[in-house]
Structures are given as structure tokens and as C-alpha cells.
Amino acid sequence: MKATAKAHTNIALIKYWGKRDEDLILPTNSSLSLTLDGFYTTTTVDFQEGLTRDVFHLNKEEVFGEAYNRVSHFLELIRNISGKQDLYAKVTSHNEVPTAAGFASSASGFAALAAAGSRAIGLDLSDEELSKLTRQGSGSACRSIYGGFVEWKMGENPDGSDSYAVQIAPSAHWDVRIAAVNLSSNMKKISSRAGMKRTVETSPFYDGWLESLPKDLAQIKEGIRDKDFEKIGEIAEANCLKMHATTLGANPPFTYWHDTTMSVMYVVQELRAKGIPAYFTIDAGPNVKVLYLPEDEAVIEKTLREIPNVTNVTLSKPGPGISYLGVE
Amino acid sequence: MKATAKAHTNIALIKYWGKRDEDLILPTNSSLSLTLDGFYTTTTVDFQEGLTRDVFHLNKEEVFGEAYNRVSHFLELIRNISGKQDLYAKVTSHNEVPTAAGFASSASGFAALAAAGSRAIGLDLSDEELSKLTRQGSGSACRSIYGGFVEWKMGENPDGSDSYAVQIAPSAHWDVRIAAVNLSSNMKKISSRAGMKRTVETSPFYDGWLESLPKDLAQIKEGIRDKDFEKIGEIAEANCLKMHATTLGANPPFTYWHDTTMSVMYVVQELRAKGIPAYFTIDAGPNVKVLYLPEDEAVIEKTLREIPNVTNVTLSKPGPGISYLGVE
Known part of the structure; x- marks a missing residue:
């Protein structure tokens, strides 16, 4: 048992x-x-x-x-x-x-x-x-x-x-990596659960969010199939921005972003301007996750660590599903 | 002539x-x-x-x-x-x-x-x-x-x-004041004209924005009539957040906000938490305008000037319409 x-x-x-x-x-x-x-x-x-x-x-x-x-x-x-x-x-x-x-x-x-x-x-x-x-x-x-x-x-x-x-x-299938960028923050946080509930119930943008999703999903699956990093990056970043846009229309409005969240977003865009493919995504909190390819790992890590008020950068490869370590 | x-x-x-x-x-x-x-x-x-x-x-x-x-x-x-x-x-x-x-x-x-x-x-x-x-x-x-x-x-x-x-x-009718908070910035900017055009044409949030406006307008006019500062401030701030939310859904997405824009937004919310009524609004750029009442002018100006990367704070009262200085 x-x-x-x-x-x-x-x-x-x-x-x-x-x-x-x-x-x-x-x-x-x-x-x-x-x-x-x-x-x-x-x-x-x-x-x-x-x-x-x-x-x-x-x-x-x-x-x-x-x-x-x-x-x-x-x-x-x-x-x-x-x-x-x-x-x-x-x-x-x-x-x-x-x-x-x-x-x-x-x-x-x-x-x-x-x-x-x-x-x-x-x-x-x-x-x-x-x-x-x-x-x-x-x-x-x-x-x-x-x-x-x-x-x-x-x-x-x-x-x-x-x-x-x-x-x-x-x-x-594909070695796409994630850098988890953590920020120093003493802001009080609205939970993911409470945030999505308030957004569903009050945001005038919620219908637009839902309507835009089938296309995002279909395209990102094409990008995964074709190993098209630019495609999956652009869709993931845009999808994250849309999710966060919905919270700005909630009543009362709220955002999970802090000033350093925006700094990281701009740094990622600057990396792309320099020819290094990198895209961000953000969940229900101020921290940022950055998608990148293995060959760019060194420059990605260094660049992200240099952003003021970034406290930690943790790198990860794609991982496996459930495993069982013992059943008695 | x-x-x-x-x-x-x-x-x-x-x-x-x-x-x-x-x-x-x-x-x-x-x-x-x-x-x-x-x-x-x-x-x-x-x-x-x-x-x-x-x-x-x-x-x-x-x-x-x-x-x-x-x-x-x-x-x-x-x-x-x-x-x-x-x-x-x-x-x-x-x-x-x-x-x-x-x-x-x-x-x-x-x-x-x-x-x-x-x-x-x-x-x-x-x-x-x-x-x-x-x-x-x-x-x-x-x-x-x-x-x-x-x-x-x-x-x-x-x-x-x-x-x-x-x-x-x-x-x-009512002495509501505005502090114009300017930020140092070397970001390239998408014009107001181009930004609204792209948003109207591509953002899934544009319909939600339009649908939410009649209520905002009706309520802010009540607030002006009743000189209810909290009411006009909350509506103005929420309306600005909704406008900026629409840009995050555009294709490609964009934002007028910088990291310091968010810092100012948080400082304004902190002022309110301390019992000082202040509300922000933001146009098609990174700078922030803060609404306040005359009796809070000193603390508002001091607090805003202390925000890192704020380069200038300019205060203004309500102003008059067109005047003619000479017709020959």
C-alpha cells in the first residue's frame, strides 16, 4: 500500500x-x-x-x-x-x-x-x-x-x-531550454486562482482572449512539429502578453508585472535585435521565463544575470513525465 | 488677415x-x-x-x-x-x-x-x-x-x-491637478497614430475596450458633477489600463510602458495605501500623469521626484479654453 x-x-x-x-x-x-x-x-x-x-x-x-x-x-x-x-x-x-x-x-x-x-x-x-x-x-x-x-x-x-x-x-524531440529569471520583490501577490477568477468574471477582454486561442494552439503545434523556434517563441510571447492584458481590464484591475519584469522583457527583445533568438513568458507572478536554444545558453545566462534586481537565473532542459521509484 | x-x-x-x-x-x-x-x-x-x-x-x-x-x-x-x-x-x-x-x-x-x-x-x-x-x-x-x-x-x-x-x-468647477512625470528613456517609440491603427486592426481586445466605454464615460461624468475624486480617479486609472491592455493583444504586440512606468504606477498605488488619493493615467508613451488634489501637492511632488529614473515632475491646474490675443 x-x-x-x-x-x-x-x-x-x-x-x-x-x-x-x-x-x-x-x-x-x-x-x-x-x-x-x-x-x-x-x-x-x-x-x-x-x-x-x-x-x-x-x-x-x-x-x-x-x-x-x-x-x-x-x-x-x-x-x-x-x-x-x-x-x-x-x-x-x-x-x-x-x-x-x-x-x-x-x-x-x-x-x-x-x-x-x-x-x-x-x-x-x-x-x-x-x-x-x-x-x-x-x-x-x-x-x-x-x-x-x-x-x-x-x-x-x-x-x-x-x-x-x-x-x-x-x-x-527538441532541446528547447528555459531560463527561470527570478526577481527581488516585496509586493503582495494575488494568487493565480483568485486572479483568473476575477478576470473571467469581470474583464471585458476575456472573450477576446478565448477567441484568439485556437489559432495560437494550432500554430504552436506546427512550430513544435517543424522545430521552428522563432514561430513557437513569437506565439508563446504573444500568448503570455494577451493573458496579462486580460488582468488589466479586470474590476478592480491588477497586474502581476513589476518594474523589473518589464526590464527583463526589454532585455529579451534586445537579445533578439542582436540576432540571438530568445522569447519570454510570464505566469501569474512577477518572474520571467526565457525560452532559448542550447547554443545560446552562455550569452543568455550572462545577459539575464546582469539585469539589476534579478536575484537568480536557473536553466533547464526539457524533462520527462511521471516515473515510479518504487511500489510496494 | x-x-x-x-x-x-x-x-x-x-x-x-x-x-x-x-x-x-x-x-x-x-x-x-x-x-x-x-x-x-x-x-x-x-x-x-x-x-x-x-x-x-x-x-x-x-x-x-x-x-x-x-x-x-x-x-x-x-x-x-x-x-x-x-x-x-x-x-x-x-x-x-x-x-x-x-x-x-x-x-x-x-x-x-x-x-x-x-x-x-x-x-x-x-x-x-x-x-x-x-x-x-x-x-x-x-x-x-x-x-x-x-x-x-x-x-x-x-x-x-x-x-x-x-x-x-x-x-x-473643480481644482483637480495633474503631475506630469517624465522618465529617462532611450527606447524607440511607436507613434500614437500607428499604435492605435495596429490595435484597431489586430487586437482581439478591441471590441471589449469599446464595449466597456459607455459605462466609464457615464460614471466619470457623475464623478465630475459630484466632485467625487476617488470615483473619477478609479475610472481614469482603469480606463488607461484597459487602453494599454489592448496593445498587448496587437499583432505584433507592443507596449508603451517601460520599467520606470511601472515603478510610478506602484508608487501611486502606495500613496493611496497611505491614505493620499492619487491616480495615474498614461498616454501613448512611457510617461505618467498623476491626478491629485491641491492639498496633497507637496507630498505628491516630493514622492514622485524621488523615484529613480524620473527626470522631471511638472505640476498643473485645470486650464481655460481657446483665447484670442489679437485679430487684425
């Missing part, structure tokens, strides 16, 4: 930005991501007789409060699928997603939890089933089931049965 | 952002501005027998090229209205719109040119007629005919006969 799984984080090139169902975590649009090698979570789930509640340790410390509740709620889904409602689990997670790299750990965290939890309780889920289960813990986590380039198909069914991720190309 | 007129610049609180007719300069939305006391243009137009072409002097230097062409094209409109097609003019303009204050001089410039030119050639236009004429030189200039708070009604007629400005409240 014990299993250990490892899952990597992913960075969206076409953003997930809005839910049509808050409980089932069903999105209003399909999204597309690259799974990263550098950042992962390893999680052991041990269903034990005699436990009277779930227990959750993260990086060697016991977790309580909202983070605990999300994990326990997710284990409840696994118990319901397996029919073993009376079994509680001890969950032990280690994040190799350094806070300084500016990645949320929910993608790798819930993917590892879903994989280890389902195996530990005796389920043998297909990748599609595992992706659907993972989605209900954290939307973007459903893409971390696979390595390389991954699409989360939004689906149409109200029960979420057709909303899951599929692999577009494995990590070996 | 000679007249001198003075016109003040204005700052839009509800932005003019898009044309439905490029030649007649007819907008896709109504806009609303505050005329400013601090920045103005004084222009003398002298229609002289014997001239074989128009001559334009700005700040004691003769002007050629595109700026000359715009002025001469505008004088042609005046000649056509008056029926005196064979008269050329000497135009002498002085801008009291310091470049360092970051205002475009086209609003005060074309308003003064329209007023002086029409009087010099013997026309006695109503304010409405003068506003319509001015609009054809530079759209936002049609608002500078009036002092205080001014609405440019977009109109519906294809010939522009119902697209002109009206005064909402004179400058004496």
Missing part, C-alpha cells in the same frame, strides 16, 4: 487562464506546456491501517492548514475511485523546485501525489485517467504526467471526462 | 484610442479630458497676398517635412471653408509645452492653429464648428477648444458633422 513517484514541473507556452468548473477544475481553454528537467517533486504515499487521518510531510516538515486540506481532499478522490474509503495515508514529499527559481510546486506536486497515491491504493490508471485525476488537484498539474511538449485538451463534457493532457512531442 | 490665438493642452481621463475614419479623424469612441493650465501653444496666422506657399515657424525655427505638411494640409481645410483658395499664410507658433514635461504639442498646436487661422481668414466659427475643424488636424485637439472637463462626442455620421467636443464643467 505504498508507492513513490517523481513528477516534473511544466511551463505553459499557451496559458491556462480561467475555469469553467471550479470544483472539477475544468478550463475555459486548452493550453500547451513544456515539461522541465530541472524541477521536480518526489512523493511517497503510504496507506496505512490504523491512521485516523491523512498526514502530510513536505521537505521534512509536517504541513497543516490550507495546503494540508488540498492534499487530503485529493486523497479523498483517490479513495473514492478505489472504493477504499476508510484508508488514510502518510504522504511524504520532497520538492526539488527551489523557491528561488520562482516556480509554483503545485504542478509537480499534484502530479507526483496522483501517481504515487493511485498506485499505492492499488489502482492501475492509464495516463489519460491519471491526467484527469491529477487535474482535479491542480489544473496545470495534469500536463506534468507527460514529458516534453504537452497539450491539455479542455474538453466539453460537464463531468470532465474529456478534459486531460496528451503528449505532443517527447522531450527528446 | 492676421489673428493670434492661445490654446492649452489636455490630458484624457477616458482615452481616445482608434479611428473609424482616418481622413476625417472620426473616433471609434467618445473620450473625456481635462484641459491643463500649464501647457499651451500661441499661434499667429497671417494670410498674406503674394505668398506662393504656406510658411510655418515653430519656436523661432522654420519647419519643413511632415510637420509642415500637416499644418499646410490643415490650412487648406480653412481655405476651403472660407472659399479663399488662393491665400497662403505665414504661421508663427510658440509652444509652452516643454518637451521635458512629456506632453504632445499636437492638441494645443492644432487648436491654436484652427482658432487663429479661421479668424485670420475672416471666419466666425461657433465653438462647435471650431471643434469639428480642429478635430481634422489632430483628434484630441478638438477637446482643447474648451477649458476644464471636456467630452469629445464620437458622433455617428460618416461626414463627421456630429463628432465634436463639448464642455462638461469649466476649470473653475
